[in-house]
Amino acid sequence: MPDKNNKYFAAHKEITSVARLSIYSNIFLLLIKLAAGFMMGSISVLSEAFHTGVDLMAALIANFSVRKAVKPADDIHKFGHGKFENVSGTVEAVLIFAVAIIILFKASEKLIYPEEIELDFIGAGIVIMGVSTIVNFYVSGKIMKVAKRAESIALEADAYHLTTDVYTSVGVFFGLILIWVTKNPIFDPIIAIIVALIIMKASYDLTKRSVSGIMDVKLSDSEEDIIKSIITEHYSEYAEYHDLRSRMSGAERFVDLHLVVPKNQLVSEAHDFCDHLEKDIKEKIPNLSILIHIEPCEADCEICRKLEVCKLPNNTCD
Numbered sequence: 001m002p003d004k005n006n007k008y009f010a011a012h013k014e015i016t017s018v019a020r021l022s023i024y025s026n027i028f029l030l031l032i033k034l035a036a037g038f039m040m041g042s043i044s045v046l047s048e049a050f051h052t053g054v055d056l057m058a059a060l061i062a063n064f065s066v067r068k069a070v071k072p073a074d075d076i077h078k079f080g081h082g083k084f085e086n087v088s089g090t091v092e093a094v095l096i097f098a099v100a101i102i103i104l105f106k107a108s109e110k111l112i113y114p115e116e117i118e119l120d121f122i123g124a125g126i127v128i129m130g131v132s133t134i135v136n137f138y139v140s141g142k143i144m145k146v147a148k149r150a151e152s153i154a155l156e157a158d159a160y161h162l163t164t165d166v167y168t169s170v171g172v173f174f175g176l177i178l179i180w181v182t183k184n185p186i187f188d189p190i191i192a193i194i195v196a197l198i199i200m201k202a203s204y205d206l207t208k209r210s211v212s213g214i215m216d217v218k219l220s221d222s223e224e225d226i227i228k229s230i231i232t233e234h235y236s237e238y239a240e241y242h243d244l245r246s247r248m249s250g251a252e253r254f255v256d257l258h259l260v261v262p263k264n265q266l267v268s269e270a271h272d273f274c275d276h277l278e279k280d281i282k283e284k285i286p287n288l289s290i291l292i293h294i295e296p297c298e299a300d301c302e303i304c305r306k307l308e309v310c311k312l313p314n315n316t317c318d
Contacts, residue, residue, distance in 0.1 A: 014146055014149075014150065015066045015146060015150050015152060015155060016063065016066065016067060018142060018143045018146045018155065019059065019062055019063040019066055019143075019155065019158070020063065021139060021142065021143070022055075022059040022062070022063075022139060022143055022158050022162065023056065023059045023060060023063060025135055025136070025139045026052055026055045026056035026059050027056060028135070029052045029131075029132050029135060029136070030049060030052045030053055030056055032128050032131070032132075033045060033046075033048050033049035033052055033128060033132065034046070034049045036121065036124055036125045036128045037049050037125075039118060039121040039124070039125075040117055040118045040121045040122060040124075040125050041117060041118055042117055042125060042176070042188055043103075043106055043107050043110050043188055043189055043192045044107075044172045044175055044176070044188045044189070044191040044192040044195065045125050045128075045129070045172060045176070046106075046192075047103040047106070047107065047172075047192040047195050047196065048129070048132070048165075048168060048169060048172050048195065050099050050102065050103060051099065051103075051164075051165055051168060051195065051199060052132075052165065053099070054092075054095050054096050054099045054161070054199075055158075055161045055162060055165055057092075057095055058092040058095065058096070058157065058158055058161050059158055061088045061091055061092055061154070062088055062092070062154040062155060062157065062158040064088070065087070065088030065154045066152055066154050066155060087210075088154045088157070088210075089154060089157045089206055089207075089209060089210030090207060090210040090211060092157055092158075092161070092206060092210075093203045093204075093206040093207040093210060094203075094207075096161070096199055096200075096202060096203040096206065097199075097200060097203040097207075099199065100196045100197075100199040100200040100203060101196075103192055103193075103195065103196040103199070104193060104196045104197075106192070107189040107190075107192035107193045107196065108189070108193070109189075110188065110189035110192070111186070111189040111190070111193070114185050114186055114188075114189070117179055117185045117188055119179075119180065119183070122176055122179065122180050123180075125176050126173060126176045126177060126180070129169050129170075129172050129173035129176060130173055132165070132169040133166055133169040133170055133173060136162045136163070136165045136166045136169065137166050139162055140159045140160075140162035140163045140165075140166065141159075143155055143158055143159040143162065144156065144159035144160075144163075147159050157206050157209070157210070160202065160205070160206065161202065161206075164198060164199065164202045167198060168195045168198055168199070171191055171194060171195060171198075172191055172195065175187055175188070175190075175191035217247065217248055218245075218246045218247060218248070219246040219247070219248060219253055219255070219285075223246070223253070223285055224244070224246060226281075226284050226285060227244070227246075227255060227281055227285070228244070230277070230280050230281050230284065231257075231277065231281075233280075234273075234276075234277060234280075237273055238259055238260060238261050238273070239260040239261060239262065239297040240260045240297075241257055241258060241259045241260065242257070242258050242260075243256075243257060243258045244256075244257040245257070252287050252289065253285060253286075253287055253288045253289070254288075254289050254290075254291075255281075255288060255289070255290045255291070256290070256291040256292070256293065257290075257291075257292055257293070258292075258293045258295055259274065259277075259292050259293070259294055259295065260295045260296070260297045261273070261294060261295070261296065261297065262296070262297055263296035263297055263298065265296075270294050274292045274294065277292065278290050278292065
């Protein structure tokens with residue numbers, strides 16, 4: 001548990017709170033969907049239960065990963081624990097895909113060999129799908145707000161799962177009404193197959209997002225533009241900069257660059273300028289660690305000459 005006196009405590013408290021909310025809501029929905037699915041003998045309702053079961057596993061994984069990811073750097077993990085979230089997202093994606101395959105297999109069997117639906121319980125199934133839609137809509141919205149604010153990939157993935165569950169629950173809801181009206185059980189496996197395809201699409205999107213973080217994707221163009229703009233604002237205090245690199249690790253951002261200063265400039269002066277530059281950049285971009293490598297300007301350039309002149313007494317510099 002993070003110390004209440006450090007900057008991670010507030011974010012940790014909010015993140016773990018919504019992560020627990022996701023766990024509790026998924027346990028509730030899993031139980032009622034399983035009960036309705038077995039009573040009705042409905043593969044579409046059971047596929048929704050399996051989907052919720054995956055959401056529950058995803059919520060448990062997300063709860064673990066955000067607890068790890070929010071911790072500050074330590075002696076072993078010098079760059080923090082942000083990639084726990086990326087690993088979590090990848091594991092969740094694999095689980096989702098596996099469940100989608102199982103649903104497709106079971107639904108295909110029922111499509112070839114249709115089975116009757118227990119119409120006596122179909123009303124309960126319709127109500128449960130309606131309740132599931134409302135609960136997931138509320139919980140996913142709440143989690144997504146915190147995920148965006150905390151820039152948590154694991155929480156965002158969890159919210160995305162629940163949002164997908166909203167769409168699939170709505171589909172099953174109307175599918176059950178269609179079965180109730182037509183008395184035709186063929187719609188049950190068809191709906192289940194559609195649910196499975198939606199789940200597979202969610203798995204693909206999540207895999208793409210999670211793996212990109214593991215591969216050290218750079219900051220967004222807008223964030224890099226902010227960094228370049230701030231450095232440019234101080235153009236009169238250095239000769240040039242180059243080799244600017246950035247990467248993401250969960251919600252953490254890392255930037256390094258080479259800054260060329262006059263070769264006769266004091267180390268203390270260059271250090272103070274770098275501190276000032278880092279402070280300005282961190283005020284604009286949260287969760288940022290920046291490393292600036294100082295290089296002496298070997299050329300007798302105009303900027304360096306101007307900087308040297310500006311240090312003289314009674315100079316005419318602005």
